[in-house]
Amino acid sequence: MAAPTDRMGLLLVVLFAVLFSIADAVDRSNFKTCDQSAFCKRQRDVKPGQSPYRALLETMELSEARLTLQLINDNNKVRLLLELYRLQGNMTRVKINELKPLRPRYEVPDVLIQEPPTESLLLLERDEHGMVLSLGVDDQRLIIKARPFRLDIMDGPKVLLSLNSRGLLVFEHLRLRKDTISHKISSTVGSMWDKIKSVFSSKSEADAEGVENDVEQNEAEKAEKVEEVTEEEEQPGMWEETFKSHSDAKPSGPSSISLDFSFPGVDHVYGIPEHADSLKLRSTEGGEPYRLYNLDVFQYELYNPMALYGAVPVLLSHTTERTMGLFWLNAAETWVDISSSTAVQDGGDAPQTDVRWISESGIIDVFIMLGPRPTDVISQYASLTGTQSFPPLSALAYHQCRWNYNDQEDVQAVDNGFDEYDIPYDFIWLDIEHTDGKRYFTWDPNKFSQPREMLQNLKNKKRKMVTIVDPHIKVDSSYKIHKEIRSKDFYIKNKDGGDYEGWCWPGNAGYPDFTNPQMRAWWATMFAYDQYEGTMDNLYTWNDMNEPSVFNGPEVTMHKDALHGGWEHRDVHNLYGFYVQMATAQGLIQRSGGVERPFVLTRAFFAGSQRYGAVWTGDNAAEWGHLKMSIPMCLSLGLVGISFCGADVGGFFKTPSPELLVRWYQAGAYQPFFRAHAHLDTPRREPWLFGPENTALIREAVRQRYSLLPYWYQLFYNAHRTGQPVMRPLWLEYPGDAATFAIEDEFLLGKDLLVHPVTDEGSHGVTAYLPGEGEVWYDVHTYKKHQGNLNLYIPVTMNSIPVFQRGGSIITRKERVRRSSSCMEDDPYTLYVAVNAQGTAEGELYIDDGHTFNYEKQNQFIHRRLTFTEGSLSSSNLSPDSQFSTASWVEKMVFIGVPKPSAATLRTADGTESPLEFEFDPASELLALRKPGVNAGADWTIHLR
């Protein structure tokens, strides 16, 4: 789905101006640069130097796990409260707020899965210059320096990370607006407008007076301690800001925060999605900072730090020695500056990376994850915000989408097409046109008059459907959803207290306040089968436009001075999409009485969104560059917990050449969320429309996906349990190999499959880096063996993309590919045992019912370890407490890289032994055991002699 584009006939004339203004490619002028965002400019104008902050050591209080300390800004005498926590799992939390803010400042709720468990902090040393605390692990210490205030985290003599070492801690304290009438008129138009506005705005002044008494008292208190306070200058955009005819009233005035972090010795930093940019973050010096502000960007540009649909304020640093992470828990508009330099360290030149975070409001609340290994950082972050939700198995299969499948007959015809051309698929999707006039939770009475019948037809083939449910609600007094939201007063309010209204697909629309738990609870009930009429249990949900997208709003989103109860939209913006998906997923769970796992796709997201479903990279384009970009974009998301990521296969805007489409299917088949999608104005592109050859190529790509579904499912189970990403950059598994650090044209699935998509037109070959000294890699198409730690040129044809299985791994497949994943439930497995240099291999197999919560509520699953060592392959139970029975058995075992045995025997749990027939191909050292026939959940051992 798109940003506003071209639905000319359908939208009202009033909208035209808006539409045309964003009709061609990305119109950068629609989106702010740092200079155009007043707080970013103010903050960025503060250059590194001596920090005005000083720690008041005498205010230190240390309880078991919490240290508090006041900081004072020697320029304005405003005091801050610093809180330090040592968290379990080698993390440190640093919170900084005003000691006595005029009003409470926003602290992000609902993102952390719990109040992070703490561990005791030990004060090691203390003098008038500062103090030293022990961080428990090894020789890790935290040093607080008083003047200027600075924090250093040390590992022995080594500085791992410094805070405020560049003096960029800037905390704009909440303040009262000065009497502006007598104030000198400043030269900027923005502040001029401030003045004019304030003259006419008697209400805000009256309000201000109300508060003033309290504050005066406050001030009086301060005055006792403080002799001299430097008057801070008014700067432009503090009290009102205008961008392209949109004004932001900013009744609370300036409130931004900033803090710098220095990573000595670090050259590689990653994360802070979502940007259409390289995996390794680039220096932003002399350019724009990376921006985190959920926006509906029409036809986004590649290699650009502009904000996109989602925001996860998590950054990872990595060196061959240590991986660390920063989680900046703030939901307001945020900018991240990155600069790299070379510093003298340990007598030699060492790289250093400096990172500066700037947010418009809220508090500083940062989690420092100290690793040391990449997987540790990921576990640490997972312990804070949770892990990937475990999707229904079918959601890992192939999804067929288009804006729009026109009507029920069209759905039927596409469904039949997949059978006719023998291409599997699990989900068919309906975009906005399926609704009755863009009223979500309804069906177009002409085109989709019998939705149940349509869903039943799909169900008869064990297939499923997704319909779109966007958060903008048509303002229409005869529309049930609107009426209820209005009557329950659940809409977001504009700054004057009325319901906020903006333009979106339905025309005039209201935006439910998803930050309100009562609203979310009500929203969830709307997915009940008797509320969302015409639905059945094989219907799932897609949340689009939840940045939120407001066609006529500033930067195509909501006005920051809109109100969510007591908070401004400015405070919660990046959380909106997170909450929409949360409430929707809850609705899908509830409608089944808590039995079924939900599947919800979202475009906007935040830290923690992994708990609620899948995300995709939004409105990309049918261009080779976008295919290429899908890799770093999903890798970046995986690093910050969001494993269930995909890009629109084929590209949303524009029309792919058959070659690009085929290559995209081949790449998409190896990316977590595998969905083809297309813009309304593009020609149809179902897989069989490009001639028999291309149809066959696409069929083969999709079938490869289906045969690997057991592996995908196990990877997702693993991601769900541990937070480890499904799709991984190479450096995650080979952290000591610097050659992997910037690789973004290939990736690992789990740790055992290496995939190098073909992303260039007319390509005859690719150069893949096979990592790991002493590792061996087997081409899954030819079983050819390659040594690790080298660059390998691989000729390619249109038939496939290079995929390698790591020697030492066992991968389970189901090779009887059927028309949907559910049809394959009871099918037998084939094990692919690829041995390493030591002649061993291991893997896992996970099986459950594929769609309910019984795996966690009733321990109904099978989890087995498969081990091959010294000629014996055995299956052992990894989870003796769980129970599940499967009809699936093992039909074949393929050993790659083994010598020819003289005999193979199967020994089952009851001790019986039976010989197995086998075939051996000496050329590729390929051994295939015929029909072991053991149940997939049983204990057994195979001996090769």
Place this chain on the structure above:
Amino acid sequence: MSCAYLLLALSLSICLGHAVEVQRPRGVPLSKRQFYEENKPFTCLDGSRTIPFDRVNDDYCDCKDGSDEPGTAACPNGSFHCTNAGYNPTFIPSSRINDGICDCCDTTDEYNSGATCQNTCREMGRQEKEILQKQAEIAKEGFLIKQQLINEAKRQQEEKQRKLSEMQTNRKTMEDKLEALRTVKEVAEQPEKEAKERHLKAWEDQKAIIQAEKDKAKMAEVFLELDDDEDGYVSVAELQSHSELDPDSDGALTETEAQGLLGGVDKVDASSFETAWVSIKEKYISESQADSAAVDPPAEENRQPVPDNEPYPEDDPADEDDDNENEDDEEDEEDYRDEDGDKPPPSVHTPGKSEQDEDAMPPYDAHTKALIDAAQKTRDDFDEAERALREVDDQVKSIEKELSFDFGPSGEFTHLYSQCYELSTSEYIYKLCPFNRVSQKPKYGGSETNLGSWGSWAGPEGSLYSAMKYDHGTGCWQGPNRSTTVKLTCGKETVVMSTSEPSRCEYLMEFTTPAVCQEPLSSESNLHDPGEL
């Protein structure tokens, strides 16, 4: 679930009452039965290897071509044969065996999945039979009509051909006649031309004499006018008062210049003024007229009254596309046209007509007139003949164009030419004019959109005439030009059945016509024989 590799005893006693019992492995069609001989080693149908017979249908794929597992899902490329007694036998991919979905109407694909399938073959057979019968009836009638159409087309074609050759013969005669008339015309025009030239020459001579006299009179008049001191001489000083005579146009008539004009002397008398007159008469402005003459508007300005909005009608065709985008403009355009229509045709005012009248050539004398009349007649005759020839040419072209269309192998689509067929939906009226164009017009106001002009026959190989393609229609905003595929199916009547837009700006129209009806097979033997397996 290790599966039984049992032989399936097919016990079929259907329809005709006699029982057929054929033993063969599950999923094997009768035609391949001989390859699966019980208890003999089985050789994969691609010959790649031989396996013991008990490995046929043992739920493990041994043959690369999948031929050892016709009745299980073990081979990714296998296929399963459903006998479907009572309906059509068919093959399904073996991945559909025991997948819980009933594919074969005889339920044989789901023998071990727990799916409860109903045998629907007989019902389906009955339905199919009905449909086929109905179709056959339609086809039969349609085919009869088609024969008539073909005959009619043939007749028309012949008629056209005949007419064409007739016209071509005619044309030859007419061309000859035209040539003859051209000669006659040229012959008659020669004396006419000479007589007219003579007449013109005489008149011009006459005019020259009159002009010379006029000039002389004018000269005398000017002489008197210039001779301010009435001394019978025009002096340099007298001439200098006429600055318009300045030869180098520097704004001043110097003494030398004036002298030069007078022929190098200081003054001239009336008799020797002629030389000076020749050099000044072009520029000279009469003293009496001097003031008013300067104000006289130049003749060119009289061109002004050409109507302001003249360009609009010419622009119309080009504007058509824009009209579709914006209805307001459309109305404006029409307003313009209305104004134009109401206005009297602009009269072109020709200045100086009366003066020309004075100078008008005298009428031709009777002899010349007679010559002209005679010549005019030959011209009229010639033009007439030429027009007639052009008409015939147009007709020939139009017939040739029509004959050039591919109206099907037997010309069965001929009758669609220059016809249009409409379909009204809730929003639009669609119009198909075969071999011409497809269009769409909103029901409630708004202009017509071109959905494509005739392109070509576009059916798949073997049935080229089952689809037509119309392309290069009105462009889509940010998209391709509209195009339409028309699918033709057999019907008794020629009707547009439905339209849809499967992809943005790509339309699909279903059109029935007897012209595509196939000859029904002689009996109903095309309906399957239920006894056959």
